[in-house]
Amino acid sequence: MKKFTPLLLSSLFAASLAVPAHAAGPNDAQIAAIVVAANAVDIDAGKQAETKTKNKDVRAFAERMVADHSGVNQQATALVQKLHVTPEDNDTSKGLTKDGMAMRTKLAGLSGKAFDKAYVDNEVTYHETVLGALDKTLIPNASNAELKALLVKVRPAFVAHLEHAKHLQAELK
Amino acid sequence: MKPLFAVLCWLPALAGAAEHHVVIDAMKFTPQVVQVKPGDTIVWENRDMFVHNVTAAAAKVSSGDLAPGKTWRYVVRAGASFDYLCTLHPVMKGRVNVK
Numbered sequence: 305m306k307k308f309t310p311l312l313l314s315s316l317f318a319a320s321l322a323v324p325a326h327a328a329g330p331n332d333a334q335i336a337a338i339v340v341a342a343n344a345v346d347i348d349a350g351k352q353a354e355t356k357t358k359n360k361d362v363r364a365f366a367e368r369m370v371a372d373h374s375g376v377n378q379q380a381t382a383l384v385q386k387l388h389v390t391p392e393d394n395d396t397s398k399g400l401t402k403d404g405m406a407m408r409t410k411l412a413g414l415s416g417k418a419f420d421k422a423y424v425d426n427e428v429t430y431h432e433t434v435l436g437a438l439d440k441t442l443i444p445n446a447s448n449a450e451l452k453a454l455l456v457k458v459r460p461a462f463v464a465h466l467e468h469a470k471h472l473q474a475e476l477k
Numbered sequence: 478m479k480p481l482f483a484v485l486c487w488l489p490a491l492a493g494a495a496e497h498h499v500v501i502d503a504m505k506f507t508p509q510v511v512q513v514k515p516g517d518t519i520v521w522e523n524r525d526m527f528v529h530n531v532t533a534a535a536a537k538v539s540s541g542d543l544a545p546g547k548t549w550r551y552v553v554r555a556g557a558s559f560d561y562l563c564t565l566h567p568v569m570k571g572r573v574n575v576k
Contacts, residue, residue: 368565368566371527371528371565372527375526375527375528376526379526457503457526458526460503460504460505461504461526461527463504464504464566464568464569467568468566468567468568471567471568
């Protein structure tokens with residue numbers, strides 16, 4: 305049986321959010337779709353963790369991810385409606401959704417400490433990857449000032465989530 | 478007469494009591510450390526887009542969950558200084574220094 309490797313999933317996320325140097329950056333409609341997809345991936349992962357983990361700290365973290373990322377998506381959805389922008393699915397948003405499903409399938413086969421560790425390892429990678437995408441792709445390419453401001457406003461949450469996940473990762477070692 | 482006397486006794490303390498404001502935004506408490514005296518009031522204002530709380534279990538300080546836009550007022554008691562955090566986001570920490 306093939307051993308589960310968090311690194312494989314890490315590379316999936318990294319590949320989903322990577323934009324080739326020669327490619328044009330995403331437009332606002334595509335950025336909106338990427339933001340919604342990225343948050344949805346972590347909401348679904350958190351909901352899965354809520355049902356599988358027995359660790360109270362991992363559960364609290366998962367509940368927080370569901371709550372906070374749902375909050376971001378509510379704000380993002382409200383903003384695109386206000387701006388009359390229709391989120392435009394693109395290779396990055398589709399890749400995120402696909403990789404998120406792949407991750408949940410892998411995690412579904414794990415239980416106990418193995419699940420907790422794999423979930424938290426992926427949360428570290430996910431938040432690092434999204435932060436990189438925010439800084440290098442999403443914020444620089446957002447042309448609407450309100451969309452850019454929302455991305456800047458949510459960035460500290462991803463930093464705090466990353467620190468929280470790293471703390472849990474150290475606890476689970 | 479007794480109520481009047483009680484009010485008069487409290488006036489000097491009330492006159493010296495200060496109000497301190499701590500803003501909760503961008504996953505931080507600002508200022509992170511507040512210097513206060515017993516009787517002062519601290520007002521935490523959640524300007525972030527997420528729910529937060531102000532909790533110092535040992536000092537029995539607990540705001541409960543503060544939705545975005547909510548504030549919480551706390552009158553400082555005499556006693557030791559304390560560290561606090563948001564239990565929902567444990568990386569958010571602050572301190573109240575009681576002089």
